[in-house]
Amino acid sequence: MIQAQRPPASDPIDLTQPMGSGMPAYPADPPVEIVAYRSHDTDGYAATQLRLGTHSGTHVDAPSHFLVDGATIDSYPPARFFGAGVVLDLRAGPRELDEATMRAAATAAGGLETGDFAVLWTGWDTHFGDDFMVEHPFLTPDAAQVLLETGVSLVATDALNVDSSEGGEFPVHPLLLGADVLIVENLRGLAALGSGRAFFAFVPLRLKGLDGSPIRALSWKV
Amino acid sequence: MIQAQRPPASDPIDLTQPMGSGMPAYPADPPVEIVAYRSHDTDGYAATQLRLGTHSGTHVDAPSHFLVDGATIDSYPPARFFGAGVVLDLRAGPRELDEATMRAAATAAGGLETGDFAVLWTGWDTHFGDDFMVEHPFLTPDAAQVLLETGVSLVATDALNVDSSEGGEFPVHPLLLGADVLIVENLRGLAALGSGRAFFAFVPLRLKGLDGSPIRALSWKV
Numbered sequence: 001m002i003q004a005q006r007p008p009a010s011d012p013i014d015l016t017q018p019m020g021s022g023m024p025a026y027p028a029d030p031p032v033e034i035v036a037y038r039s040h041d042t043d044g045y046a047a048t049q050l051r052l053g054t055h056s057g058t059h060v061d062a063p064s065h066f067l068v069d070g071a072t073i074d075s076y077p078p079a080r081f082f083g084a085g086v087v088l089d090l091r092a093g094p095r096e097l098d099e100a101t102m103r104a105a106a107t108a109a110g111g112l113e114t115g116d117f118a119v120l121w122t123g124w125d126t127h128f129g130d131d132f133m134v135e136h137p138f139l140t141p142d143a144a145q146v147l148l149e150t151g152v153s154l155v156a157t158d159a160l161n162v163d164s165s166e167g168g169e170f171p172v173h174p175l176l177l178g179a180d181v182l183i184v185e186n187l188r189g190l191a192a193l194g195s196g197r198a199f200f201a202f203v204p205l206r207l208k209g210l211d212g213s214p215i216r217a218l219s220w221k222v
Numbered sequence: 223m224i225q226a227q228r229p230p231a232s233d234p235i236d237l238t239q240p241m242g243s244g245m246p247a248y249p250a251d252p253p254v255e256i257v258a259y260r261s262h263d264t265d266g267y268a269a270t271q272l273r274l275g276t277h278s279g280t281h282v283d284a285p286s287h288f289l290v291d292g293a294t295i296d297s298y299p300p301a302r303f304f305g306a307g308v309v310l311d312l313r314a315g316p317r318e319l320d321e322a323t324m325r326a327a328a329t330a331a332g333g334l335e336t337g338d339f340a341v342l343w344t345g346w347d348t349h350f351g352d353d354f355m356v357e358h359p360f361l362t363p364d365a366a367q368v369l370l371e372t373g374v375s376l377v378a379t380d381a382l383n384v385d386s387s388e389g390g391e392f393p394v395h396p397l398l399l400g401a402d403v404l405i406v407e408n409l410r411g412l413a414a415l416g417s418g419r420a421f422f423a424f425v426p427l428r429l430k431g432l433d434g435s436p437i438r439a440l441s442w443k444v
Contacts, residue, residue, distance in 0.1 A: 009228045011301040021432035030259060030271055034432070037252060037275075045392070046433040047287070048276040053259075055269055058428075065269070068262050074240060078440050079233040095342055102346050170267070188271060203425040203438045206280075208242035210256070211268040216425045216438075218300050 006083055007199045012218035015158075015187045015200075016058045017128060019050075019214065024129035026160055029053050054212040059181040060204050065211040066174045072209045080182070081215075082201050083153065084222070085117025085177040086110065090137060095132040097122075106150070109195050114151035117200050125188040134165040144172045148179050153182040156184035156217075187217055191196065197222050227306055229421045234440035237380075237409045237422075238280045239434065241272075246351035248382055251275050266339060276434040278444070282426050283405040287433040288396045294431045302404070303437075304423045305375065306444070307339025308332065310361060311417040319344075321364040331417050336373035338423050346381040347410040356387040366394045370401050378406035378424065378439075409439055419444050 016025070021034045030053055054073075055061070060081070063070030088105040090097055097120070105119035106112050124136040136159035139147075144162075147155055155162060155176055162183055163170040176183055184202050199220040204213030239245070243256040252275060260269035276295075277283065282303075285292025310327040312319055319342070328334050346358040358381035361369075366384075369377055377384060377398055384405055385392040398405055406424050421442040426435030 006231045016428040018430045051272045052272045206238040210239045
């Protein structure tokens with residue numbers, strides 16, 4: 001579903017993890033490296049090479065991340081990355097976010113509507129880069145099914161991963177991506193929004209044929 | 223100036239050059255390289271390393287690109303990258319976009335207002351990657367001064383550079399950046415907007431302390 005919606009006329013709140021050399025990363029990913037290749041002293045101007053992953057920092061997953069013939073990130077019209085949605089307060093756990101937890105959180109936030117972005121507020125952004133980073137809350141397949149039933153167009157989390165990052169299994173990724181529901185990971189700062197409805201822009205680069213992209217993640221109170 | 227404005231409720235038009243391995247680049251820049259590091263067959267999922275420059279493809283320049291103590295791209299609030307502006311039709315030349323040309327184009331487009339994004343429509347995006355790419359129209363310092371007088375907050379072009387790309391001199395970059403006017407280069411597809419007023423989002427990554435960033439460049443008819 002394409003959402004031809006627009007943000008409120010207030011300043012956006014930045015939900016993006018700052019990117020820099022050695023920033024925290026998913027354990028299997030190459031590190032982010034920032035390399036200066038031009039300098040004011042030598043060249044009269046500064047310029048920099050970025051070595052990033054498609055899943056570095058705050059990013060979006062396209063279906064081709066998990067599905068062999070899945071859609072790539074450049075196949076989506078830009079309107080797909082702008083939309084209204086709901087912040088679901090899941091900070092009280094449990095760590096396995098199951099069906100009952102998801103239904104209760106959706107009800108508490110005022111309900112989910114077709115096309116909404118479902119934004120999981122686990123509070124785990126406070127562990128970005130610490131020893132507990134990979135022990136984050138994650139969705140069970142049944143909980144993902146609850147989100148699919150409501151017809152959401154995108155699921156975002158402030159943790160590293162919508163699946164567990166410890167077992168090497170990823171059941172939720174293909175469930176969501178296979179239903180053409182995009183995934184955003186590593187948001188930060190959802191406390192500035194709080195639970196309930198908001199407007200979001202999760203803006204990727206225009207990367208040809210790729211499985212995802214770092215994004216600028218912005219939000220507006222509604 | 224921060225513009226707390228919002229786009230119309232229509233679908234955005236994409237003004238971004240698609241990014242991929244071997245895409246056209248400014249002659250002195252390292253090439254864009256896209257390297258797969260995970261695959262469906264071996265790992266169960268695809269993931270990719272990106273080697274980009276801060277000035278690859280469609281991008282924004284921060285003051286620190288040219289000024290030793292200039293502001294870096296992460297120092298701007300996100301609202302700075304959203305704004306109303308004017309597409310100036312400069313396709314009829316001359317190649318040296320001088321003061322008279324700039325005044326005539328601004329008048330023809332209905333005038334520029336304080337805080338506007340000034341978007342130079344040279345038509346040179348059609349030469350992106352061909353033998354004429356570097357022979358693009360560029361601003362003279364006097365023409366840049368016309369834009370500064372009107373109080374624009376950002377100058378964008380669909381050419382490679384607001385300065386000439388042939389002489390190794392960059393007089394316009396420090397003029398604009400020194401006045402805290404951001405620069406966007408390598409837009410494409412301004413014909414879909416036409417001349418006159420429009421709304422723009424030039425959305426960079428959140429790169430810590432850097433001189434610029436690749437962007438997603440979007441626009442809306444108003």
